[in-house]
Amino acid sequence: MYFMENLLLQNIAKHVTLTPDEEKTVLNAFASDRFKAKTIVIKPGDEAHFTYFVLKGILRSYTIDDNGNAHILSFATPGWWVADMYSYLTGKPAILYVDVMEDCEVLILQKCDSERLFKEVPKLERFFRILTENNLIANQQRVLDKMSLSAEERYEKFLAKYSDIVNCLPQKYIASFIGVTPEFFSKMKANLLRRK
Template sequence: MNLLLENIAKHVSLTKEEQERVLSLVTLEHFKSKKILLQEGDICTHSFFVIKGILRSYTIDENGVEHVVSFACPGWWIADMYSYLSQRPGQLYIEVNEDADVVLLSKENQEKLYKEVPKLERFFRILIENSLVANQQRLIDNMSFTAEARYDKFTKKYKDLIHCLPQKQIASYIGVTPEFFSKMKARLLKKQS
């Protein structure tokens, strides 16, 4: 749970009592690889903070093709934000990519924390603002960058994960087919040699 407190401390300073209150309102769970934590159509009642392992969020289109929205590695939060904030059925799946230890924070307990530890309202506002900026930048990148440039940005953002993720999921994240991704990587390797 130290990683959770360190994550919060990057943005707000909590007293020992406030830290204890946070820890009393979250749960730590271990999930095996391939476990679905949220399905399309479910209401997202928890946000997830990764202590160990990898989670990913994705959608599935009408042709059954997965489109990766995000990955969460240790020290990162993940949720279907539309569903979590509105408490309406969501569009995302959240799946465990690699065995994971995950802190769960329910929407109800987050609201309690806002009242009891007001600094956390600022903390989550900062997280949401950072997420909004990152999503806007990703949208701009997808519209204006080549697949190679998007892959380069991906390798910088997820440098610790690049060797842990299936190529198919990386291709999906950068918006190309697995076949195109394979050819692109071969071209990049040829350029480097």
């Protein structure tokens, strides 16, 4: 339990400082859960008015196009947050999938509980605003990278961002994240290795 509390409070402390009483209020707002690998925790159409804070394991968020191809938006590892932000912020049904790639433990914050926390611990509103802004910047950069960087450059950025889990991920997921087919990704990696 201490590790779980500590990881969440460390994450919050990157942006705001809470008093011991505020920390207790925050911790009491979260539920915890564990999921086995391959569990789909959110799917399109779900009422996904909550966000997960990852304590252990790896989750991914993605969409599936009309041809059945998955397009990965993000991976979430310990200390990261993951949600279907569309559903979370609008109250409408989810449009993304979130699934478990490696057995995980998460903390869950319901939207209604976050709204209550904003009143009881106003610093939390600042914390989540900063997270939302950082997410917006990261998503914008990803769109720009897709338009202006080569697949190799996007792969290098992926390696820098996800260096701690790159060896845990199937190659097809990395290919999906950087926006190429698995076949293209295999050839690209072979070329990179030959050049080294």
